[in-house]
Amino acid sequence: MRVCFYGTDEEITRLCERPILAVLGTRHAQPVLAFELLNIHVTTDPYQTTFRLSADLSEVERGERD
Numbered sequence: 001m002r003v004c005f006y007g008t009d010e011e012i013t014r015l016c017e018r019p020i021l022a023v024l025g026t027r028h029a030q031p032v033l034a035f036e037l038l039n040i041h042v043t044t045d046p047y048q049t050t051f052r053l054s055a056d057l058s059e060v061e062r063g064e065r066d
Contacts, residue, residue: 034060
C-alpha cells in the first residue's frame with residue numbers, strides 16, 4: 001500500500017527515524033497493526049514550508065514485532 005504524509009521538517013524527520021508505525025485498528029479488527037515504511041521519498045513544496053513523505057507500507061508479522 002502506498003501512503004503520503006504531509007508535515008513540517010521536524011514531523012517528517014520523526015517519521016523517517018521510526019521504521020515501524022503502529023496503527024490502531026477498528027473495533028472488529030486487530031487492536032494494533034504494525035507497518036514498516038519502505039521506498040521512502042521526501043519532496044518539498046515550492047516555498048519549502050511543507051514536506052511530503054511518500055512510502056510503501058508493508059505489514060509486519062506478529063512474530064517480527066514482539
